[in-house]
Amino acid sequence: MRRIRKKNFIPTNLDTEINLEILSQGIDELRYMLQNINVNYSDVETEYRISHQFEEQISESIVLSNGIAVDSNYKIETYTAYSHSFIKQDEYSIFKFISAERLAELLYKDHNGYYGVIGHWGGIISGLFPEVLRRNLTWIQPSSFLENGALNNDNEPGVYKKCHPAIIADELNKVDHLLISNIHLSNLYLLSPNMLEELAHNVKEMLYLPVRMPTRLLSIVWGHGFSSYQYDGQSYFRWAIGTQSKFNLELINSTSQSIKVQLSWESETSSVESSILRVSGLGLFVNVPVSNNISSLSAEVTLLPGKNNLQFEYLGIPVQGNDLNLYQFMIKNLILSINNQPYLLNEEAHVIDHIEDYYLDDYSIRQKLHSSGFFEVKPIAFINSGYFSVPLPTSRYLHRDSFVQLKDGCSEEFYNLANQGIYSAVVLYCANRSTRLEDEVSTDV
DSSP, rough: OOOOOOOOOOOOTOOOOHHHHHHHHTTHHHHHHHHHHSSHHHHHHHHHHTOOOOHHHHHHHHHHHHHOOOOOHHHHHHHHHHTTOOOHHHHHHHHHHHHHHHHHHHHHHOOSSEEEEEEEHHHHHHHTTHHHHHHTTTEEEEEEEGEEOOOOOOTTSSSEEEEEEGHHHHHHHHHHEEEOOOOHHHHHHHHOHHHHHHTTTEEEEEEEEEEEESSSSEEEEEETBOOOOOOOOEEEEEEESSSSSSEEEEEEEEESSSSEEEEEEEEEEEEEOOOEEEEEEEEEEEEEEEESSSSSEEEEEEEEEEEEEEEEEEOOOEEETTTSOEEEEEEEEEEEEEEEEEETTHHHOOOOOOOOOOOOOHHHHHHHHHTOOEEEEEEEEEETTTEEEOOOOOOEEEEETTTESSSSSSOOOEEEEEEGTOOEEEEEEEEOOOOOOOOOOOEEO
């Protein structure tokens, strides 16, 4: 008996048309990625730079060079997950949350059968397997399509392959238990349901999928150019420094629903001359007069699921400080409120410098896993290399678009991690495929 399924190099549910306005917001980040991922884009990039069409054609170059299309609804997050999946060192960050020993133990403990690890550091995990089990392990490293193919070493047990993320499902033999150690690949599969379903067809029992998760529903992330946060005994603040004129705040909504919030802050400069601070994004476009006196601003905005950008542009002359930095303007006492009740303020609103990944909410992740054929999902939140872990509620499949949680609501213990100074954790989703979707078809061939 073998299941018949359509093999697609490009996920069929993704649209190749790109919203260029959205794309342009992340173009600098994309250029950085293209210089660092293990793919040769030099000829394509040079051609487009000469023709002054690099921004308009970068999405097409990724499609043509890598065989994957991205729908504009996924914005820049799918690009981030996809491009970072090739960066070996970037993947190493998982071990800050879950030790390799714990990953290996979870994968093979009390199990027999065949195993798979997808990620750059699968060799570390497979090396911790007992040798008798290691012979039944396949390790696949994500790579550009130019490097497809098996790289088996007859002197080493198991199977080692390199292949493109879009065709891993085709290269992976049937395994009983599969671990994805690459967090960016986890995001890619969750953002591309068709790819997740293709992968699920090769898993007989358990899939272990790590996802970086915040411990707050909403978060404020300070972009490049802002100084580290300071506290003078009364106020929290950050300076915008340097020669650039535009600075970004990212407001992260880690739920699956739009949320209306209120923002308020104070601004000032070191200049005695009155200048203008232009605030745009999230439906705002206002010019705020600023000087060495404090100016206050408050606004109500709606945060969509995912990343929401708020941009500041200083229309004035920076002042050189004693440390030779050029100081432009200050954002002080930033407060984010929900229903006029403060939700993020003081250190909570000023502390986060950057975020590496796109955050999917817990409900959406469970829904995607259950709809891909996994009957039971048991997530575990890991902190500090696995020395501290918190089990989250188990959920079980009802039908393709629904599931039931065996414990109502999200785990209070998980969100209480914020009180211990922890912003984010890695949640390992342990998905059990012990039953099949009713509409899956098996056919004799």
